[in-house]
Amino acid sequence: xxxxxxxxxxKGGIGKTTTVVNVSSGLALKGARVLLIxxxxxxxxxxxxxxxxxxxxxxxxxxxxxxxxxxxSARPNLDLVAANESLLLAHQAIAGRADWVRVLEQLVxxxxxxxxxxxxxxxxxxxxxxxxxxxAATDVIIPTTVEPFAIKGLExxxxxxxxxxxxxxxxxxxxxxxVDPRMKQSITLLAHLNxxxxxxxxxxxxxxxxxxxxxxxxxxxxxxxxRSRGAIDYAQIVELLSKMWNMKPxxxxxxxxxxxxxxxxxxxGDGAVQTTTCPNCGHALQRATVAxxxxxxxxxxxYRRQELINGD
Numbered sequence: 569x570x571x572x573x574x575x576x577x578x579k580g581g582i583g584k585t586t587t588v589v590n591v592s593s594g595l596a597l598k599g600a601r602v603l604l605i606x607x608x609x610x611x612x613x614x615x616x617x618x619x620x621x622x623x624x625x626x627x628x629x630x631x632x633x634x635x636x637x638x639x640x641s642a643r644p645n646l647d648l649v650a651a652n653e654s655l656l657l658a659h660q661a662i663a664g665r666a667d668w669v670r671v672l673e674q675l676v677x678x679x680x681x682x683x684x685x686x687x688x689x690x691x692x693x694x695x696x697x698x699x700x701x702x703x704a705a706t707d708v709i710i711p712t713t714v715e716p717f718a719i720k721g722l723e724x725x726x727x728x729x730x731x732x733x734x735x736x737x738x739x740x741x742x743x744x745x746x747v748d749p750r751m752k753q754s755i756t757l758l759a760h761l762n763x764x765x766x767x768x769x770x771x772x773x774x775x776x777x778x779x780x781x782x783x784x785x786x787x788x789x790x791x792x793x794x795r796s797r798g799a800i801d802y803a804q805i806v807e808l809l810s811k812m813w814n815m816k817p818x819x820x821x822x823x824x825x826x827x828x829x830x831x832x833x834x835x836x837g838d839g840a841v842q843t844t845t846c847p848n849c850g851h852a853l854q855r856a857t858v859a860x861x862x863x864x865x866x867x868x869x870x871y872r873r874q875e876l877i878n879g880d
Contacts (some may be wrong), residue, residue: 570603570683571813572676573740574705577712578728579721580692583745586779587611587711588689590798594806596645600684600815603639606651607672607701608691614650617642618786626654628675629663629813635675643788647683659696673704673755684815694728702732707740707813714744714757714772739768740812743805747772770808773801807854 575588585608588807592602605625606613616623623638628649635649642648662668688701702708708729712718722742730736742765748754761769773779774797782792789799846853855863864873 570680570684570686571689571707572680572705573707573709574688574690574698574701575709575711576688576690576698576701576725577710577718578693578725579712579718580714582718583711583743583773585616585689586783586804587743587745587802588613588687589642589783590779590789590802591709591806592685592687593643593646593790593811594802595685595815596643597790598806598810598815599645601645601668601682603647603679603683603686604642604689605635605649605672605676605677605686606689607655607695607697608689609655610691611650611652611655612783613648613689614652615786616783617646617648617788618767619648619650621650624654625649625651626651626658629655629658629671632774635643635679642643649811655697662696662700669699669703672697672700676704685813699732702729705733705738708738709741709743710739711743711745712761713746714761716757719757719760741768741809744769744772746775747764748775761794766862770805771801773798773805776801805855811854827856 575584575591577584590605592604596602604613604617607625611624619640619642621638623633623639623640625638627633628635628638639647639649662671665671667674672688679686688705689702690698699776710722710725712722726736726739729739744758744761747758758772776796776798778793778796779789779798782789782870785792789796789802793799845851
């Protein structure tokens with residue numbers, strides 16, 4: 569049965585769609601079967617993946633078409649149910665139904681055997697569809713910028729999730745996005761996040777113009793610039809989530825020769841590095857490989873080192 573993952577934050581412009589695209593595509597490169605469902609009327613997922621679908625989620629909700637009939641293939645192992653402005657009208661249709669809060673749950677149920685992960689890309693407010701996504705979700709991921717208003721909003725969001733789900737255990741990860749390590753405020757608020765939420769906080773995604781460039785041209789960061797900071801940061805997050813969700817090694821894509829330029833690289837993970845311990849805290853180091861770089865990192869103290877391994 570697929571994990572159903574709602575990627576949500578009630579604040580706009582914090583990297584939700586960027587996170588959905590690059591986490592899901594990283595999982596797909598590792599061999600997982602992934603379905604993306606855009607529940608935001610802005611329809612940014614299709615643009616970010618360079619897809620122009622003819623059908624959208626609106627038809628599944630209002631015209632009662634199966635999700636399987638409105639999905640399109642975006643990448644190998646990665647399918648998409650897109651959205652556009654017509655989704656605004658779907659809110660009215662849902663609100664009049666007796667089962668209004670479980671519409672998305674019922675739509676995805678027939679597909680949960682086909683996929684390993686189903687991601688909802690949620691909008692920037694607590695809409696009817698966002699509530700539906702939370703009800704359907706087995707896991708919630710919260711991207712957030714490290715800014716005072718965003719951190720304050722995070723507290724309210726987690727409280728709201730607790731009310732909708734009857735508890736906050738469904739919150740699996742908080743991903744700090746657009747982090748500028750040169751700014752004192754970023755470092756201070758990142759430290760506050762770690763103190764407050766502990767192991768829920770994953771390593772930050774640093775400010776990287778390549779991430780916004782990739783979305784603008786309809787590519788994942790691994791396709792657009794696989795050696796960028798954005799690719800390396802998201803590859804590390806994919807590795808951590810893969811371990812948390814116990815992705816089986818048999819699902820991983822087999823190792824392949826180095827890809828030529830402009831071909832999507834393989835994101836792989838070698839697990840714990842048994843012979844190496846963290847120079848800061850002594851814990852066992854973890855390892856991931858992306859685009860010819862080996863990233864060695866510590867999940868305890870956030871130590872990280874990267875090295876070129878293909879001789880380029």
